[in-house]
Amino acid sequence: MAAHPATASAPSRCLSSARPRCADHRSPSSLAVAAPPAGLRPCGSRALRVRAKVASVVDDGVERPWKLSDARLVLEDGSVWKAKSFGASGTQVGEVVFNTSLTGYQEILTDPSYAGQFVLMTNPHIGNTGVNPDDEESNQCFLGGLIIRNLSICTSNWRCKETLEEYLMKRNIMGIYDVDTRAITRRLREDGSLIGVLSTDQSLTDDELLEMAKKWKIVGVDLISGVTCDAPYVWSDKTDSEWEFKKDQSSATFNVVAYDFGIKHNILRRLTSYGCKITVVPANWPASEVLKLKPDGVLFSNGPGDPAAVSYAVKTVQEIIGKVPVFGICMGHQLIGQALGGRTFKMKFGHHGGNHPVCDLRSGRVDISAQNHNYAVDPESLPEGAKVTHINLNDNSCAGLQYPKMKLMSLQYHPESSPGPHDSDTAFGEFIELMKSNRL
């Protein structure tokens, strides 16, 4: 199997050993490579290992306490992409998707909806703002790995606490760079999402990696159960964000129960900001227990994988809708679509990025939105009474629903952004109005 021609002709990484290191780049001695925290659940088929710490190494023009190794990405179509590894080493399988966000790689890394996937960033320059404790969207990274063009040789941001490299190493996540991300993106756009295998293991042949990619399945698999919380908890925020959300929850006006299908923290932060006290429950929490809490509203969160593979969650949604106001976001929207009797389908390569135009058909208003999904609700399959309220203007797919009689609203995209534009934050206000109207 020959290397993909686009890889062979791709320009080499634009770093030269003559280039000086930035003043704020951490000295190698301050880099600690820790064992991965207990409980990490990598989603691929093989355990990863954190790269062994060695004495300071000058590799690719940058001083590091570990040696960069060669890596390969083998796609299920047989193409082989040579790259360099900058995160954990090992072998990992996943579905490759491309994300068009210009920044926000940390929020993307910690969005549980990416479980089972490799995220390829189309922005060629990643890592320059490092990583900080306030931009986490969950407590760990569930994605399979990160694929980028250029890894920034320095980090420069006042909030930065560690480099992207250190972060991936500590969390045992694979990262590759120096690969032609534009050529891979074009391939995914033409052929649709592809399963791939990332490997730093030189003992495995390309054909063996290809075999692994061909055997691996993501459609029809329940990925929610691997990312949901273990027990209910009341949300309280420990981060310091630029958004004004630090409201005192004791004076909150609305009690909301949020189903955690892989919930992003900014959904919880934004609801708090709008005056909600939130109890988060695991994905398999019985609807009867939730209704006993007499919530003002229920939120069905985002989450990874195939919405048609989680019939238990669809059943829960069915038991709740019509009884209290509900708001579904992304996976939550897809589960609501199915609970109403509709169907979901897999898109060619999905929507992943912070620049998707969405039209609110009720007002004609266009928002630029953050999106991350590979599946969509088929509007033709919805029953009478359910209205499509929003469409994605790139492909006219269903981006929002309402069923007024049931006090139900849902969006396929992410009003909480993180990362992405804040245009659609008003959706949380709409949910508040829905809960208010139910009190009258």
Ligand SMILES: NC(=O)CC[C@H](N)C(=O)O
């Ligand atoms: N962000 C999400 O909730 C993703 C929903 C679903 N897993 C999809 O890919 O379509």
